[in-house]
Amino acid sequence: MTEAMSAEYDLPKAYEPGKVERKWYKFWLEKGYFTPRIDPEKKPFVIIMPPPNVTGELHIGHALTATLEDIMIRWHRMKGDPTLWLPGIDHASIAAQVVMEQLLAKEGLDRHQIGRDKFLERMWDWANKCRQTISEQHQRLGTSCDWTRERFTLDEGPSRAVRTAFVRLYQKGLIYRGERIINWCPRCGTALSDLEVDHKDIQGHLYYIRYPLEGDRGFVTVATTRPETMLGDTAVAVNPDDRRYKAKAGKKVTLPLVNRIIPIITDEAVDPSFGTGAVKITPGHDPVDFEIAQRQGLPLLNILNPDATMNENTGAYCGLDRFACREAVLSDLEKDGLLEKIEPYGYSVGHCQRCQTVIEPIASQQWFINMPPLAKPAIDAVTSGRITTIPERFNEVYHNWIENIRDWCISRQLWWGHRIPVWYCRDCGELTVTVDDAKSCSHCRSTNIEQDPDVLDTWFSSALWPHSTLGWPDDTEDLRYFYPTAVMETGYDILFFWVARMVMMGLEDTGDIPFHTIYLHGLIRDEKGEKMSKVKGNVLNPIDTLEKYGTDALRFALSTGTAPGNDIKLNAARLESGRNFANKIWNAARFIIRSIEPHGTETQIQRDRLPVEDRWILSRLNYTISSVTSLMEACQFGEAQRQIYDFIWGEFCDWYIEIAKIRLRTGEKETPSPIPVLVHVLETSLRLLHPYMPFVTEELWQNLKSRLPSDWTEAESIMVATYPAAEKSAIDPQAEKVMESLIDIIHAIRNARAQYRVASNRWIEAQIYAGELTPVLTPHTEAIETLARAKPVTFQDKEEDGSPSKDTLVLVLKELEVAIPMASMVDLEAERKRWQKEIEQSQAEVSRLEARLADKQFLTKAPAAVVDKERNKLVERKDKLVRLKQQLGRLD
Numbered sequence: 001m002t003e004a005m006s007a008e009y010d011l012p013k014a015y016e017p018g019k020v021e022r023k024w025y026k027f028w029l030e031k032g033y034f035t036p037r038i039d040p041e042k043k044p045f046v047i048i049m050p051p052p053n054v055t056g057e058l059h060i061g062h063a064l065t066a067t068l069e070d071i072m073i074r075w076h077r078m079k080g081d082p083t084l085w086l087p088g089i090d091h092a093s094i095a096a097q098v099v100m101e102q103l104l105a106k107e108g109l110d111r112h113q114i115g116r117d118k119f120l121e122r123m124w125d126w127a128n129k130c131r132q133t134i135s136e137q138h139q140r141l142g143t144s145c146d147w148t149r150e151r152f153t154l155d156e157g158p159s160r161a162v163r164t165a166f167v168r169l170y171q172k173g174l175i176y177r178g179e180r181i182i183n184w185c186p187r188c189g190t191a192l193s194d195l196e197v198d199h200k201d202i203q204g205h206l207y208y209i210r211y212p213l214e215g216d217r218g219f220v221t222v223a224t225t226r227p228e229t230m231l232g233d234t235a236v237a238v239n240p241d242d243r244r245y246k247a248k249a250g251k252k253v254t255l256p257l258v259n260r261i262i263p264i265i266t267d268e269a270v271d272p273s274f275g276t277g278a279v280k281i282t283p284g285h286d287p288v289d290f291e292i293a294q295r296q297g298l299p300l301l302n303i304l305n306p307d308a309t310m311n312e313n314t315g316a317y318c319g320l321d322r323f324a325c326r327e328a329v330l331s332d333l334e335k336d337g338l339l340e341k342i343e344p345y346g347y348s349v350g351h352c353q354r355c356q357t358v359i360e361p362i363a364s365q366q367w368f369i370n371m372p373p374l375a376k377p378a379i380d381a382v383t384s385g386r387i388t389t390i391p392e393r394f395n396e397v398y399h400n401w402i403e404n405i406r407d408w409c410i411s412r413q414l415w416w417g418h419r420i421p422v423w424y425c426r427d428c429g430e431l432t433v434t435v436d437d438a439k440s441c442s443h444c445r446s447t448n449i450e451q452d453p454d455v456l457d458t459w460f461s462s463a464l465w466p467h468s469t470l471g472w473p474d475d476t477e478d479l480r481y482f483y484p485t486a487v488m489e490t491g492y493d494i495l496f497f498w499v500a501r502m503v504m505m506g507l508e509d510t511g512d513i514p515f516h517t518i519y520l521h522g523l524i525r526d527e528k529g530e531k532m533s534k535v536k537g538n539v540l541n542p543i544d545t546l547e548k549y550g551t552d553a554l555r556f557a558l559s560t561g562t563a564p565g566n567d568i569k570l571n572a573a574r575l576e577s578g579r580n581f582a583n584k585i586w587n588a589a590r591f592i593i594r595s596i597e598p599h600g601t602e603t604q605i606q607r608d609r610l611p612v613e614d615r616w617i618l619s620r621l622n623y624t625i626s627s628v629t630s631l632m633e634a635c636q637f638g639e640a641q642r643q644i645y646d647f648i649w650g651e652f653c654d655w656y657i658e659i660a661k662i663r664l665r666t667g668e669k670e671t672p673s674p675i676p677v678l679v680h681v682l683e684t685s686l687r688l689l690h691p692y693m694p695f696v697t698e699e700l701w702q703n704l705k706s707r708l709p710s711d712w713t714e715a716e717s718i719m720v721a722t723y724p725a726a727e728k729s730a731i732d733p734q735a736e737k738v739m740e741s742l743i744d745i746i747h748a749i750r751n752a753r754a755q756y757r758v759a760s761n762r763w764i765e766a767q768i769y770a771g772e773l774t775p776v777l778t779p780h781t782e783a784i785e786t787l788a789r790a791k792p793v794t795f796q797d798k799e800e801d802g803s804p805s806k807d808t809l810v811l812v813l814k815e816l817e818v819a820i821p822m823a824s825m826v827d828l829e830a831e832r833k834r835w836q837k838e839i840e841q842s843q844a845e846v847s848r849l850e851a852r853l854a855d856k857q858f859l860t861k862a863p864a865a866v867v868d869k870e871r872n873k874l875v876e877r878k879d880k881l882v883r884l885k886q887q888l889g890r891l892d
């Protein structure tokens with residue numbers, strides 16, 4: 001018997017999240033609620049969780065992902081859909097390897113010293129520890145994902161999917177190996193895709209360098225931001241239409257410092273407005289120059305070692321670091337009188353996204369995917385509406401990128417990752433490309449073969465994630481039932497890295513889209529709207545936060561005001577508001593639960609004889625359910641949460657429960673007990689709120705269940721109870737109208753008390769002129785008295801009694817009037833004296849101003865502006881005097 005089932009199960013005075021969260025998570029896990037039952041009759045709801053990187057711990061962005069997805073998942077599960085939320089972790093090839101290299105560096109080691117096998121052994125040890133931490137942290141957040149299906153990108157299944165996809169693309173000719181200009185990170189020692197390069201604007205210089213004409217006087221001047229690359233020049237190019245260079249085109253120049261003779265060629269790609277109109281061509285280190293060289297048959301010269309020192313092709317500069325070489329080249333050019341001028345110049349420089357080292361464009365043999373053929377179906381899937389993006393504005397961003405897509409460099413000179421399934425034959429030189437490890441060359445049967453040392457870009461395996469996690473390439477039951485998945489929920493910052501690539505690879509491998517809906521959430525910012533970063537020190541750690549405020553409070557804060565695509569601000573006030581809400585529900589539930597025993601456990605609502613407040617709260621509850629359901633369907637989780645909050649805190653706790661307390665106290669025989677309605681509304685509200693705040697709702701629901709007859713519900717947990725459905729018949733406009741008036745009256749009297757600063761222990765009188773509403777409001781006299789601290793409250797007929805006397809404050813409301821005798825709010829004699837004193841002071845000032853404005857000397861000597869000012873003052877003071885006299889009159 002669990003604690004929940006025990007009859008001794010009592011509710012402490014305050015909610016203590018730390019005491020209940022682990023208990024309930026364990027309970028859910030043991031009951032197997034997170035694992036869906038495959039039911040061919042029903043359409044499943046499926047989310048594949050974006051796999052966090054194996055590097056370290058979850059950050060607050062992961063907590064947002066987990067919260068939003070868990071809201072959707074719990075909601076669908078309660079609606080009865082077979083619901084799968086598949087968790088996973090990404091090996092994060094480059095990011096993880098950077099972390100391990102830093103750990104090794106602390107021991108004075110580098111990966112080459114310990115070798116590939118030993119390095120991978122250490123990576124696995126470390127990664128396994130991190131994976132455990134990440135899973136545990138997800139559990140602390142209350143995520144109801146199916147841990148029996150958890151996947152790691154390097155697991156056997158996903159790894160085989162990676163190899164299969166690679167081999168199939170290779171066989172179709174869509175994967176090829178070739179020499180292209182790629183982004184090289186000298187620190188990481190690997191190629192990077194265009195998406196992995198951060199471009200930063202810097203203020204640098206443009207250097208004008210003279211290249212002497214061969215066998216002639218004069219020279220051609222070229223401009224460059226990277227003067228050291230001149231060592232790799234194989235030509236100078238000008239635009240064929242550039243008249244300035246008509247005579248020089250076709251001649252040759254001597255490349256300074258290395259004295260290599262290179263031609264002056266013409267090419268349409270040269271922009272005559274840049275620099276001098278003549279540009280240096282460095283095919284080994286510039287993508288545009290590379291293309292020109294390919295067209296013109298120019299040689300290609302690499303001048304850099306992998307660590308960005310200068311190589312043997314640079315003569316005297318060999319061995320120098322690239323930036324030291326820049327200084328040396330400039331100084332030598334200057335000595336030779338070949339440095340014409342230096343201009344300040346702003347341009348953009350690529351940096352490695354992982355280590356922030358300046359990228360070098362280098363011509364290199366790498367593996368690429370030919371993307372345009374894969375992009376076409378992915379464009380159609382979105383254009384045709386088969387895939388919906390929320391918010392819709394990201395469709396344009398998606399199209400802009402994918403329609404201009406370039407080939408994707410997928411090989412990385414790293415060790416941690418999926419090794420490329422290609423074997424090179426040392427005998428015949430042919431390639432063997434297979435899913436299973438090759439034992440011999442598929443062309444000549446030689447066993448003298450060697451596997452490509454490189455691994456694949458991490459995003460290659462991520463692109464397969466929705467189908468590889470479900471068993472592809474095998475025809476599994478999971479793949480047949482759960483694919484295509486329902487929603488891909490992730491940050492808008494990885495739309496290209498991940499989402500677009502999943503669409504392309506999903507369609508390519510399975511012939512079907514990977515998901516129907518793309519939900520893009522925003523970034524989390526601090527209260528000043530700044531991005532959270534370790535450098536700024538404004539990072540909120542999700543685990544510290546949930547330990548301080550409770551997991552439900554953190555989830556509440558993360559879902560407050562959230563709207564697709566919009567960044568959210570997270571601060572202490574929001575977290576406190578989440579905690580306060582949990583406490584408010586706790587206190588309300590505790591009151592109701594403790595009221596059940598003395599008032600009987602009858603839970604049947606007697607619909608035919610309900611008082612108006614009961615009909616009203618049931619009407620509001622059903623209105624809220626209906627509205628929240630529409631909002632959830634539209635993925636407006638922030639607004640749905642606000643409406644649940646407003647209903648529970650405002651209508652239920654502040655109004656209904658307060659009115660019900662009076663009924664419980666007086667226990668009138670003719671009206672039914674409010675207990676059945678209190679229990680019903682509480683229980684339904686808990687289910688409505690459960691997807692947002694799973695722990696406090698389960699704790700209270702179980703406690704409530706333990707107090708009620710055993711046939712009250714079949715569900716053994718709120719998370720598998722049915723999500724509330726609105727009952728149209730409960731909507732009661734008549735009851736809403738009466739209760740609105742009642743609430744208006746109480747609000748008005750409370751405001752009057754505040755305005756006249758009536759002491760809280762003082763009872764004031766009130767007369768209500770309610771006309772036609774009088775008969776329906778009269779039964780609530782006691783509620784008005786208690787909640788507004790007004791006694792006696794009398795209902796009066798305006799026609800007979802005439803208008804209220806003038807020593808009365810009259811509050812005009814929508815359909816009625818409330819009259820409060822001033823004497824009941826304030827001490828009339830003291831008030832009168834106070835007003836009289838003010839009137840006297842005001843009168844004196846008016847007299848002084850009048851006298852001054854009658855003084856001819858003042859009028860003639862004072863500047864016109866001053867006289868005007870005094871006149872205005874007199875008008876204002878006279879006006880004030882009239883109002884003060886009116887106020888005094890009200891007290892008579």
Ligand SMILES: [Zn+2]
Binds near residue numbers: 185187188354357
């Ligand atoms: Zn790097």
Ligand SMILES: [Zn+2]
Binds near residue numbers: 441442446
């Ligand atoms: Zn061979």
